[in-house]
Amino acid sequence: MPASDALRPTGPAATLVVGVLGGIASGKSLVATTLAGPMGVVIDADTLAHEVLASPEVSGLVAQAFGSWALGPDGSPDRAALARIVFSDPDRRRLLEGWIHPRVRANIRARLAEARLGGVPVAVLDVPLLLEHDDGHGLARECDALVFVDAALEDRDLRAVRDRGWPPGDVARRERAQLPLDRKRDRADHVLSNDGSREDLARAAAGLRAELLAADR
Template sequence: MIVVGLTGSIGMGKSTTARFFLEAGVPVHDSDEAVHRLYAGKAAPLIEAAFPGTVTDGVVDRTALASRILGDGEAIRTVERIVHPLVRADADAFLEVQRNAGQPLAVLDIPLLFETGGEGRVDRIVVVSAPDEVQRARVLARPGMTVEKFEAILARQVPDAEKRVRADFVVESDEGLDEARRSVEAIVEKLREEARSDA
């Protein structure tokens, strides 16, 4: 089975691209969705122990947590030390299920693939990309997003230009949904062919 790492900086269109992989019949593990589940499960007591008052009724209050850790590098690293291993275990369990089902391809949607050294966990890397001004407009249109918050997030991400260089495939997300969907379908076809020849 070929494991595909799907990544891209904030606002690049990664979630939409992940949906196109699903539509093409490729199972996708969504790290953000896993975090949501973990924040209502295994991660909640660990987060509460580290940051008292950020959990309500057994669920991490993301807004409360964000306000506690924004701009505090050590606090952010503490959250990452708690959450990343749990997400990784969740992804490993997902891959095991797909392998046992005989899937030729599976996608790990990992926002911070390069930042967390995740390249070693995948066979191929797909980076979703768009011009800076498109990215900025998309992100600043999000509810509750500020320029300060956007800049803080960007500062912690590997630059888009570097991600593109390190990718096996790049999906340009600013050329319309149909074009992005066609890009994904072409990638899936190529990798399925590769999986067949390796079998």
Template sequence: MSGYVIGLTGGIASGKSALGREFESLGVTVVDADVVAREVVAPGPVLSRIAERFGQHLLQPDGTLDRRALRELVFADEELRLALEAITHPAIRERLRAQCDAAPGPYAIAAIPLLTEAGGRRVYPWLDRVLVVDAPVSLQRERLMARDGIDAALADRMIAAQARREQRLALADDVVVNDGNPAHLQARARELAAQYLALSQAG
């Protein structure tokens, strides 16, 4: 049971997943909020509430959620998006925390891409530290264009839709600058893993 949790966050295409994999290679449990979000909308109570609120037509013949149809619906209407978040976010946070608490080892990492946008420590008061992966906006743009096959204008809109870099950094206890050097990322993960081990054992 881990009694110490680090929140890992960063802007789109900043390298959160790459850093998370480095921690996993060191034997640290990383619980991904995006994976938990998909688990939460599997057939069950949360999906039933979504279908009641947004319509049964969002259920596929096998009873699972038509994620694409729901995404198109809520991203066209801010009010609907907020209504969806009111249903899903509490369940995501609860499951995320339960999985972190149940993780083997003295500490776990909760990878939460939209930690800043969701309300930071006010909404996640159980995080002991926040680790931000930071990358220059020009590098984020470059990675996004290569990763998603999009143009610079769309990449800029996607970056602008998230919290500003300064807002994320204001939340950080620790920062890893991901300049695209894998050796640097690996070295920082090892340093931080040792630091978090010491902090978790000191508590």
């Protein structure tokens, strides 16, 4: 064995970190799962945020600051009621973010570190505010690739109404609290169009996964 080979690190291969960007209900979850593949992990910030919101600590803060309108019959935060208020009241939204974001960030960092330590081949960050708060968490800068999922606003709003029971127009209302979509698209290294079926999108994402892994070798 040449002496230089003996000096090469022999640990597990580096984890490819991919960030998924796109509008609300554009198909990011399907893309994230496909990009991760069977051995990869998806780090889903919305799910982590739901867990943090439901924790006794943050539930208590919500109850104390917002009062009974923000709680459901079981005493835990009512996400639909909170959404109605916080997306039209930036001060309350920032208050809620101040309780949730630091806890979610710590959780994302821990999961990413665990993936790297375990030699997981692909870690996908499905983090809706990945670019908005990058100054604070720096996660976008850690991504090896950023992928934007493109879908028309009308389709996305119809899906959010159909699949989540959101009021019509809520997608656009929430997106007013986010970086404009063309800025996100401009930052992406790859764009996947979700203007066909779910199967079309999954096929395109699988093709991109193969491309990213080949380029990473």
